[in-house]
Amino acid sequence: MTASQLRLTIQFTCLVLINAGLFGVAAIGMSFLPSGLAIPGLACHYFKHGVVDCFMYPLEYYLAGGWESWKYLVMVTVLVAIMSIVFGRLFCGWACPLGFIQDLISYARKYLHIAYLKLAPAINDLLTFRFRYAVLILLVLVVSISSIPFISAEWRRNLDLPLCQVCPGKPLWLLLQGGLQILPPKAALDFSKLSLVMLGIFLAGAFSIRRFWCRFCPMGGLASLFKGVRxxxxxxxxxxxxxxxxxxxxxxxxxxxxxxxxxxxxxxxxxxxxxxxxxxxxxxxxxxxxxxxxxxxxxxxxxxxxxxxxxxxxxx
Amino acid sequence: MKQMKDKRYAPELSPQDVQSIRETVGSASLKLMSESIDKMKAMPNRAQGMAYFDEAANLFSKRQDEIQAHKDAGGRVIGTFCTFVPVELIYAAGAIPVRLDSGIYHTVDIGEEILPNEVCPVVKSSLGTKIVQSSPYFELCDATISPSTCDAKTKLGEILEDYLPVWMIDLPRGRDTAQSKGFWVAEVFELKKRIEKFCGQKISRKSLKSAIELVSQAQKAFCRLHDARKASMPVIMGRDAMLAIQALFNDDIERWTRKTEELCNELDEHIAMKRKGYDAEMPRMMLAGSPIIWPNWKVPNIVEEAGAIIVCDELCSGVRGLYDPVRVDEWTMDDMLTAVAERYLLPSTCPCFTPNDNRANRLLQMVEDFKVQGVIYHILRGCHTYSIEFMRIKRVLERSNIPIHRIETDYSQEDTGQIKTRIQAFLEMVKESII
Structure with missing residues (x-):
């Protein structure tokens, strides 16, 4: 078995076992974090039976909660740090469901013998260094603003969980689960229009550029902050x-x-x-x-x- | 008559002159080849698989009839120089590549009619060979591809235009920069179009893929042979391995692969059974520097007759030409062509590149892998780039306590005795340092 075959198998296993809740660790996930939150890892919150969240979701959640949730924020930050130090970005290459989807799209493209688009090194550097951290900083800023108490409820709702508002993962997984009838149809439509546009960009990008999303994904950026110690x-x-x-x-x-x-x-x-x-x-x-x-x-x-x-x- | 006037370099020789020189050169080189073959055959315990390569080494053998038959069937033959011509493209277009670098002694003088004294004998001999039409393979070529490597080779392409179509492919001397890579990849894409037009056959995704696989199989066989030379009890003499490798210059690639695999099977058996080997006490030598092209077997003969064994080389006529594989990530036309282009440029350690840091690393790694005890640095007179890099390589190797000896020579046989004495002295020194 080649490394790519092994990787594909592990990616698939992770998607099924972790995100579909077939791992017996659901209890662990629920036990020490409140409000039904799961362990931060590179998975998605919007899987019905998921036991692992992405790095950003719990961070956003507790950051938006303001001072009251500082304990949990520290807890999650420490967990994210430990995960990043121990696993590095193995999550991205071997477990992330969005990475898996991108790889599948690449396989489809390869099957059709269509060449991928090569990004000029300068543009790739811009995406992978500057843009990625700009996105990360912007997200933190937006969440922090939404946590200010005197901001109106409507504003707060719009700014709540800003990454999930734009992340292509949410509509992708909800639509998939809706299509498979795992979720009731109502919940399946609960995503922003903007995220649907992002899903379009994500799919088109993944088809023409290998691992397009990973080049500026803020979660990868967060995990990369621990590069020196991983x-x-x-x-x-x-x-x-x-x-x-x-x-x-x-x-x-x-x-x-x-x-x-x-x-x-x-x-x-x-x-x-x-x-x-x-x-x-x-x-x-x-x-x-x-x-x-x-x-x-x-x-x-x-x-x-x-x-x-x-x-x-x-x-x- | 008008054509003769347009010649820029070619000397005016009457067909009778050409005929008579060709005959003299032919018989002299035949004699030289059979002498070397006899010397190699004289070594005890020689692998039986070498018999095929002894036959193939005859530059006037029946292989030319095969190529002629290919031409009669409408196929094309394309000549190549150096190790930078992507032969995969030639195979993909249904043509046969032949490597034209010449090791024939007796045409050097003829090349000198045009070329100045300072030019290396490989270029002189290659040109001389064309002037007197003494290499059947050169005569069979419909066109030749000439990469702009060193100065002499670059101008050789220009001179050869008097005789047959020559396509220069421009080699960036910077190699490692992104601009160089981009330029070279574009050059290979262009070459593909040229070959397609010339051969009247489109290079399709499928034909290029099977050509890459064809060459890869040959390289895989070569790698096995290369690996067999690592054995601590030598099973094949360096000259034999070099001869086998160089047979691919003009041999049918599939048959060559098969025969090399057979040879390797035999050698692997020797290694596994620990029998029939050569003396394990022989000092293990590496050949570095300017190309040593059959039948210029002067230095290898001297080294191995003095009781040493050549376990590896870094010559462009030997290991370097076949070592690096084309590895394709995605089998799209674009990726395959890029893979082919990069394989010829990036891992090359030809000293015409600057900077050339890979070369020292490559030598050190080979010294380690093959347990090399001494390096013979062969310089052909006039080969400046190798000559210049000698100092650097010497420093690197001496830091690792590997003795290195510089031999400067050409295609004449006058200095044989002198070189013999010097190599013997060097081997004595190596032997002492081993103990």
Whole structure:
């Protein structure tokens, strides 16, 4: 099984088990956070049986709650920090349902043999560095404003949970669940028009640009803030590197640091979604490695020694 | 007559002159080739799979009839120089690529009629070979693709235009920058159109994909051969491996792949059974520097006859040409072409690139993988880029305590004795340092 096949399986498993509440951890999720909130992870609040939220939902929720909920805010922040430190952005590459959908769309595109759009490095840098953090800061600002007590109730309702108002995940999952008749039709329509527009952008973007959303997703941005201390990292052995550029070419989010960094050692970029596709594509034995607290969990293999020397048809 | 006037470089030789020089050159190089083959055959325990490559090494063998038959059936033959021509595109258009870099001694003088003294013998010999039509493969070419690598090769393309259509592909010397990459990828996209037009055959997604797979299979076989040379008890002499690799210059790629796989199966058996190997005490040498092209077997012969074994090389006539794979992420036309283009440019360690930091890393890694005990740095007189980089490579290797020896030579055989003495002395030193 190649890494991309494994990843696809895990993504699917996460979507089904975590988001459809089939994991027996529902009780844990409910126990220590009030108001039916779940563990912050990269999943979505709007799954009927979900036990894991996204990072942003509980943060937004408690931030909007003002002073009264500070204890919970601290609790959630600590949880987000722990998650980000332990798992890094493995969530993005291996568990996030939005990432999964984007990958599925990529597979469909590949099946049709349509080339993806290459973003110019300057534009990609703008998206992945500046724009991503701008979105994150804006969200925090909007939530903070909505928490000011004398703001009118109507305003507050409009500003409540600002990410969910624009996130394509909410309409996507609600519509899917509505279509599968898991939710009553009324609830399925409970999303803003703006988020429907965002869903359109998301789907079109994912079809033409690989992992389009991940390039500026604020949750990824939040997780990346812990880049310096996280336990999962990608390392490179410069001496083994032939500078063939495969890592840069095959990266779904356009990371160039793995290719460019010549000092070796840790090469993880803050925009990396840790899908380890570069490691899978790297043709040199042991040149790229994924480490978890110093332990190698995955490494590149000599291309010609693999069972199939050629990348499988239709796979990433 | 008018055509003759338009020639810019070509010397005016009568067909009779060409005929007589060709015959002399032909018989002299045949003699040289069979001498080298005999020397290689004289080594004990030689793999039986080498027999095929001994045959294929004859530059005047029946392979030319096969190519002629391909031409008679309407197929095209396209010549290539250096390691930068994406042969996948040529195969995809149903044409046959042949590599034209020449190692024939006796045409150097003829090349000198046009080229100045300072030019390297590879270029002189390649040109001389064309002037007197002594390489059957060159004569079979309908066109040739000439990458602008070093100065001599760049101008060689221009001179050859007197004889056949030449397409220059412009190689960016910066290599690692985004602009260089973009430029080169565009150059390969353009080359695709040219090849399609010339061959009268569209390169489709499917044909390019199967061409990539075809070449990849050959590279996979090569990698096995390369890997077999890592064995601590050597199972194949360096000259044999080099000969096998260079047979692909003009051989049928599928047959070459099959024969190389067979050879590797035999070698793997030797390794597994721990039998029939060569003396494990032989100093393990690496060849670096200017290309060593069959039948210019002067240096490899001297090194291995002095009791050493060449376990690997970084020559563009050897390992470098086949080592790096085309790895396609998505099988779209766009991605395949980009993958092909990048494979030829980015991982290349040709010293015509600046900066060329990869090369030192690549050598160090090979030293480690192949347990190399000494490096012979071969420089062809006039090959400036390799000559200049010697200092740097020497420093890097000496920091890792790997002795390196510089040999500067050309295609004449006058210095054979002198080189022999120097290599013997170097090997003595290496042997002492091992103990």
């Amino acid at each position: 336990m999962v990292s990608i390392t490179k052995d410069t001496q083994k590197c032939t500078k063939c550029g495969l890592c840069a070419r095959s990266c779904p989010v356009g990371v160039t640091e793995v290719y460019e960094q010549d000092e070796g050692g840790e090469v993880t970029s803050s925009r990396c979604v840790q899908c380890f596709h570069c490691i899978q594509m790297c043709p040199e034995e042991g040149c790229l490695k994924a480490d978890f607290v110093g332990q190698t969990i995955y490494k590149s293999r000599a291309w010609w020694q693999r069972a199939s020397a050629l990348p499988e048809k239709g796979l990433e």
